[in-house]
Amino acid sequence: MSARAAARAIDALRRGWAVTVRADDGALRLMAIEGADAVTLAGFDPEDRADLLISAARAQTLKLANQLAAADPDLPVLIARTPWIDAAAAMAIADPVRDLASPLKGPFQAKALAAPQAAEAALRLARLAGILPAFFVGSTEGESEVVVEVPDVAAYDDAAHLAIATRARLPVSTAENAEIVAFRSPDEPREHVALVIGQRNSSPPVVRLHSECLTGDVLGSLKCDCGPQLHEALHRIADAQWGVLLYLRQEGRGIGLVNKLRAYALQDQGFDTVDANVRLGFAIDARDFSVAARMLDLLGIGTVRLLTNNPQKVAGLEGAGIRVAERLPLVLPANPYNERYLATKRDRTGHQL
Ligand SMILES: Nc1nc2c(ncn2[C@@H]2O[C@H](COP(=O)(O)OP(=O)(O)OP(=O)(O)O)[C@@H](O)[C@H]2O)c(=O)[nH]1
Numbered sequence: 227m228s229a230r231a232a233a234r235a236i237d238a239l240r241r242g243w244a245v246t247v248r249a250d251d252g253a254l255r256l257m258a259i260e261g262a263d264a265v266t267l268a269g270f271d272p273e274d275r276a277d278l279l280i281s282a283a284r285a286q287t288l289k290l291a292n293q294l295a296a297a298d299p300d301l302p303v304l305i306a307r308t309p310w311i312d313a314a315a316a317m318a319i320a321d322p323v324r325d326l327a328s329p330l331k332g333p334f335q336a337k338a339l340a341a342p343q344a345a346e347a348a349l350r351l352a353r354l355a356g357i358l359p360a361f362f363v364g365s366t367e368g369e370s371e372v373v374v375e376v377p378d379v380a381a382y383d384d385a386a387h388l389a390i391a392t393r394a395r396l397p398v399s400t401a402e403n404a405e406i407v408a409f410r411s412p413d414e415p416r417e418h419v420a421l422v423i424g425q426r427n428s429s430p431p432v433v434r435l436h437s438e439c440l441t442g443d444v445l446g447s448l449k450c451d452c453g454p455q456l457h458e459a460l461h462r463i464a465d466a467q468w469g470v471l472l473y474l475r476q477e478g479r480g481i482g483l484v485n486k487l488r489a490y491a492l493q494d495q496g497f498d499t500v501d502a503n504v505r506l507g508f509a510i511d512a513r514d515f516s517v518a519a520r521m522l523d524l525l526g527i528g529t530v531r532l533l534t535n536n537p538q539k540v541a542g543l544e545g546a547g548i549r550v551a552e553r554l555p556l557v558l559p560a561n562p563y564n565e566r567y568l569a570t571k572r573d574r575t576g577h578q579l
């Protein structure tokens with residue numbers, strides 16, 4: 227079991243290189259559809275025999291699920307490749323954002339999936355790589371240079387190897403008495419940080435788990451409430467005299483920046499946050515809060531007062547061994563652009579707003 231093998235596979239998929247995913251039920255030799263072109267596709271599949279692997283949700287949109295009535299409706303779906311499916315056509319199959327521009331797809335033929343465990347691991351790798359969950363599947367006769375096994379993918383997601391890399395004083399506008407602590411894991415390039423504000427005392431700290439949002443945190447996007455929540459959280463922690471803001475590199479609730487922006491493009495077409503994620507082939511919320519629990523643990527914090535409206539954050543922390551003594555709501559005024567986003571949080575993801 228090696229997180230390093232998963233790291234290599236993620237890197238290879240992003241570069242458009244072939245990867246073999248091995249599971250107990252078989253192996254799949256894959257290349258991401260995203261980023262493939264005529265040349266790389268011909269190199270991967272010289273005999274034009276590769277199939278396509280897509281998520282269950284995408285198969286449903288493409289009206290493919292009914293071809294597989296007996297199969298598990300949550301499993302990825304394999305499509306037989308016909309000659310008309312070149313790299314560009316495959317991208318239109320993979321990317322729901324293009325559905326309006328290229329609505330005519332098919333006819334398709336779904337095929338039985340021989341290695342469902344390998345297929346599920348492949349989709350998980352796509353999320354970790356921040357690419358669309360859609361692949362060409364070639365013959366496994368010539369195995370790829372990069373081979374990954376299912377337990378490797380689980381090991382990559384495991385926060386156990388996270389450690390404090392360094393710490394330094396960082397006076398910020400809301401709190402001059404603050405220290406930044408950087409966390410690193412040997413196989414994972416994303417570095418999480420904690421801002422520890424004020425002087426540690428015997429009461430549980432006020433803690434905020436903030437998931438990265440480039441558009442909201444940096445650019446002042448009005449589509450979400452992340453920027454104002456970030457600043458309000460810093461003020462609330464400073465007012466409480468001591469606490470911690472965890473800045474978690476979980477952009478787009480764990481699907482990555484590009485996929486989040488694809489979800490935004492779908493929202494421009496009328497889908498809400500939840501449906502946009504599902505349509506892309508991802509979970510509604512792909513975050514794992516055990517990384518936050520591990521960071522708190524490394525900071526010597528076992529009990530917190532948590533700033534959040536999201537009961538899943540409370541459950542995620544408690545499930546990973548951190549006691550949440552109190553939930554402190556963090557509700558900010560809506561604007562015309564994020565009204566629907568907030569309503570979706572309230573009505574569909576259980577946020578207490
Ligand atoms: N996939 C996706 N992610 C989004 C969207 N809008 C915002 N995000 C991401 O959602 C995350 C923000 O969630 P948070 O504010 O940390 O948490 P929350 O689940 O809303 O719960 P609170 O603690 O109550 O704020 C960030 O990673 C954003 O990038 C969207 O439309 N789609």
Ligand SMILES: [Zn+2]
Pocket residue numbers: 439441442443450451452453
């Ligand atoms: Zn945001």
